[in-house]
Structures are given as structure tokens and as C-alpha cells.
Amino acid sequence: MSTSSSQTPTPSTASGVEPVRWLDAEQQGHWRAFLVGTARLQDALGRQLDRDSDLSLSEYEVLVRLSESPDRTLRMSLLADELAHSRSRITHTVRRLEAAGLVERQACDSDGRGVNCHMTDAGLARLEAAAPGHVQAVRTHLVDVLTDDQLRAVGEAMTAVREALERG
Amino acid sequence: MSTSSSQTPTPSTASGVEPVRWLDAEQQGHWRAFLVGTARLQDALGRQLDRDSDLSLSEYEVLVRLSESPDRTLRMSLLADELAHSRSRITHTVRRLEAAGLVERQACDSDGRGVNCHMTDAGLARLEAAAPGHVQAVRTHLVDVLTDDQLRAVGEAMTAVREALERG
DNA sequence: GGTGGATCATTGAAGACTCAACGATCCGTT
DNA sequence: AACGGATCGTTGAGTCTTCAATGATCCACC
Numbered sequence: 001m002s003t004s005s006s007q008t009p010t011p012s013t014a015s016g017v018e019p020v021r022w023l024d025a026e027q028q029g030h031w032r033a034f035l036v037g038t039a040r041l042q043d044a045l046g047r048q049l050d051r052d053s054d055l056s057l058s059e060y061e062v063l064v065r066l067s068e069s070p071d072r073t074l075r076m077s078l079l080a081d082e083l084a085h086s087r088s089r090i091t092h093t094v095r096r097l098e099a100a101g102l103v104e105r106q107a108c109d110s111d112g113r114g115v116n117c118h119m120t121d122a123g124l125a126r127l128e129a130a131a132p133g134h135v136q137a138v139r140t141h142l143v144d145v146l147t148d149d150q151l152r153a154v155g156e157a158m159t160a161v162r163e164a165l166e167r168g
Numbered sequence: 169m170s171t172s173s174s175q176t177p178t179p180s181t182a183s184g185v186e187p188v189r190w191l192d193a194e195q196q197g198h199w200r201a202f203l204v205g206t207a208r209l210q211d212a213l214g215r216q217l218d219r220d221s222d223l224s225l226s227e228y229e230v231l232v233r234l235s236e237s238p239d240r241t242l243r244m245s246l247l248a249d250e251l252a253h254s255r256s257r258i259t260h261t262v263r264r265l266e267a268a269g270l271v272e273r274q275a276c277d278s279d280g281r282g283v284n285c286h287m288t289d290a291g292l293a294r295l296e297a298a299a300p301g302h303v304q305a306v307r308t309h310l311v312d313v314l315t316d317d318q319l320r321a322v323g324e325a326m327t328a329v330r331e332a333l334e335r336g
Numbered sequence: 337g338g339t340g341g342a343t344c345a346t347t348g349a350a351g352a353c354t355c356a357a358c359g360a361t362c363c364g365t366t
Numbered sequence: 367a368a369c370g371g372a373t374c375g376t377t378g379a380g381t382c383t384t385c386a387a388t389g390a391t392c393c394a395c396c
Contacts, residue, residue: 020299020300020303020304021303021304021307022303023303023306023307023311026320027311027319029323030319030320030322030323030324030326031306031310031311031323033322033323033324033326033327033330034310034322034323034326035229036250036251036252036326036330037325037326037327037329037330038206038326039251039252039253040252040329040330040333040334041329041333043252044333044336050384056351056352058352058353061203075374076374076375076376077373077374077375080375082204083204083207084204084207084208084211085207085353086353086354086355087374087375087376088353088354088355088375088376088377089352089353089354090375091375091376091377092352092353092376093352093353095376096351096352108374111361111362111373111374112360112361112362112374113360113361113362113373113374113375114361114374114375115374115375115376131188132188135188135189135190135191136188136189138191138199139189139191140332140336141329141332141333141336142199142202142329143191143195143199145328145329145332146325146328146329150321150324150325150328151195151198151325152194152198153318153321153322153325154198154201154202154321154322154325154326155197155198155199155201155202156198156201156318157205157314157318157319157321157322158198158201158202158204158205158206158322159201159205160313160314160318161205161208161209161309161310161313161314162201162204162205162208164308164309164313165208165209165212165309166208168212168308168309214354218354224381224382226382226383243344244344244345244346245343245344245345248345253383254383254384254385255344255345255346256345256346256347256383256384256385257382257383257384258345259345259346259347260346260382260383261382261383263346264381264382276344279343279344279391279392280344280390280391280392281343281344281345281390281391281392282344282345282391283344283345283346
């Protein structure tokens with residue numbers, strides 16, 4: 001068999017079970033290209049960051065969001081939402097960053113439950129050191145490989161996917 | 169600052185350092201949409217598989233490739249290459265699948281170093297049980313969210329990314 | 337036909353992420 | 367003002383992945 005490939009739709013029995021709408025060969029090809037391509041891409045980018053800057057991709061993403069925020073500070077929950085990472089994951093990532101001195105936690109004035117994550121000067125310096133290499137890698141492996149139209153298409157498609165998921 | 173965002177290209181000093189070609193606002197938006205969208209998508213698909221079929225996405229992928237191969241058998245290295253997973257990761261994934269009785273290892277006739285991974289009947293049954301729900305999830309969160317053109321654009325873009333990476 | 341550099345797969349430890357459970361705080365309702 | 371459900375963030379255990387090191391086999395070449 002070739003599960004999740006193009007198949008004759010199961011001739012509808014009287015079973016009441018929704019027949020599976022398999023993907024056709026083309027759809028499946030695109031889906032697999034997506035899976036494999038993203039795997040290789042994330043792998044290459046993570047490797048570059050780790051090798052050249054001793055940061056994981058998620059640590060880098062956290063630092064970038066902080067660098068763009070007023071006072072270089074962001075609530076844990078906002079970090080989680082913006083990066084689409086679980087709260088638990090953000091807690092663990094921030095704990096590592098804090099241990100490295102790149103970030104520090106502060107109580108949140110307006111909400112006793114909240115925790116603010118503030119990027120230290122060392123954190124900013126570390127990000128600034130890491131950014132050029134990372135951006136170059138994003139170019140080499142993604143942006144410069146695609147036409148402008150292709151990159152836009154990917155961006156818009158993934159925005160649609162994201163919005164659909166955030167409704168469900 | 170806003171690292172990896174659109175910036176005035178550093179006025180070229182005489183330092184001999186290649187100026188960083190930052191991403192412009194649009195490129196960066198697409199790149200982030202890609203990061204966040206793929207994160208949410210993989211999360212949703214992995215969750216569905218784990219909940220409904222007690223399989224991880226990588227276990228599922230291994231089973232699919234095996235199901236499509238002659239004799240439901242594939243070399244470990246081919247599994248790794250096709251899925252873009254490390255050899256070590258494949259070893260661990262297959263070990264778990266073997267422990268669950270879904271797969272078994274066999275010596276490879278033509279190559280004494282090689283190991284063939286063969287999918288058992290139980291493995292096939294497990295895959296067939298998992299497939300409808302998974303395919304439906306891929307539709308709900310990706311395929312049915314996009315137009316045919318968008319899906320093709322994504323597939324072709326990621327194919328280009330993949331090929332570029334496999335050359336470097 | 338032996339040597340030396342590749343490829344294949346595994347191993348174990350370290351690292352990162354998930355999951356469920358938890359305590360604390362917030363806030364709408366009564 | 368007290369209840370009760372919801373949100374926030376953390377925790378620790380379990381799971382998955384990476385990384386570096388290893389042993390085994392293959393093969394091109396001398």
C-alpha cells in the first residue's frame with residue numbers, strides 16, 4: 001500500500017464511516033518536499049548557530065524578540081505566543097539564557113502572576129555577534145535560493161496556515 | 169536595535185569585513201511567518217498522531233517509507249537520507265519501533281555493514297489505522313487551507329531549498 | 337592481497353522538549 | 367468580601383534528539 005498517497009477512494013460501504021480523502025500524488029509530493037525541506041533547513045540553521053555562536057535556534061529567537069521590545073523586556077507568555085512555543089519550553093529556554101547571563105527575570109508590576117524577561121547588555125552583545133552569521137545562513141539556504149515571488153508565496157501560505165491553526 | 173531586520177547597510181568602513189546584507193522588512197516577515205507557521209503545524213500534527221495513534225511524527229514517517237518499499241524493507245541509511253534525519257536518530261527511532269513490534273531488523277546480504285529495516289504485519293496494521301486521521305489533519309491544517317497554487321508554490325520552494333542544501 | 341581512508345550503524349551521555357500536575361494570582365459573579 | 371473558574375509560570379519526570387566516539391565492513395589503490 002501507499003498510505004497517504006493517491007488511492008481509489010474506498011468505495012463507500014454502508015458503514016457510515018467518512019471515506020478518507022487521500023492526497024493525490026502531486027499534493028503528497030509537495031507535502032513531503034515541505035517536510036524534508038524544513039527538516040534540512042532547520043538543521044542547517046541550528047548547526048550554524050550552535051557552531052558559530054553557541055546558541056540554539058530557539059534561544060536566538062527569544063533574544064531577537066527581546067531586542068525589538070521596549071526596554072528589551074517581554075512577558076513570558078508573550079514570548080511563548082509570538083514564537084509559537086509552549087510556556088514550558090519558554091521557561092526552560094529562558095532558564096538557560098539566564099544561566100548564561102544573557103537575560104534576567106523580573107517581577108511584573110501589573111500582574112502578580114507574570115514574569116518579565118529582560119535582555120542584559122551581555123545578551124544584546126551576544127545577539128549582535130550572532131546575527132550576521134545567522135542572517136547570512138538564512139540567505140544562503142532560503143532567501144537567496146528563492147525568487148522574491150517564491151519567498152512571498154511561502155510567507156503568505158504559512159501565514160494562512162498559522163491563522164487557521166490559531167482559530168481551531 | 170532590530171537584529172536581522174532591515175537596516176541601513178553599515179557604511180562600508182575600510183575594515184575589509186563583508187557588510188551584512190540584512191533582510192528587508194518584507195523578507196523578514198515571510199521568514200518569521202515560515203518559522204512560526206511550521207512550528208504550529210508540526211506541533212498540531214505531532215499532537216494528533218500521538219493522541220490518536222500513539223506514534224510520533226518521525227515514527228510515522230518511517231512506517232510510511234517502509235510501506236512503500238519493495239518487501240516493506242529499507243536500509244537504515246536510505247531511511248535517514250529520505251527523511252533527512254541523522255543516522256543516529258533513525259537508529260533510535262527504529263529501536264523504539266522494534267520494541268513495539270512494528271518493525272524488525274535484518275542483516276543486509278549485499279553489504280555486511282548494512283542493516284535492513286522490515287515492517288511487520290503489525291506495523292502495517294498500525295500505519296493503516298493511523299493514516300486516515302493523520303491525512304485528515306494534514307488536510308485540515310495545510311492542504312485545505314491553501315489553494316492548489318499555494319501548495320504547489322510551497323512544494324516547489326522547499327524542493328529548491330532542499331536541493332541547494334544537498335549540494336552545499 | 338594488504339593497507340588506508342571511506343561508509344554504515346550503533347552506543348551512551350548530554351541536551352532540549354513534552355506532558356501533566358501544581359501553586360499563585362487574577363477577575364467576574366454573587 | 368468570598369467563591370470559582372481561568373490564566374500565568376514553574377517543576378520534574380519521561381521522551382526524543384544530538385553529539386562524539388566506536389567497531390565493523392567496504393573499496394580503491396599500491
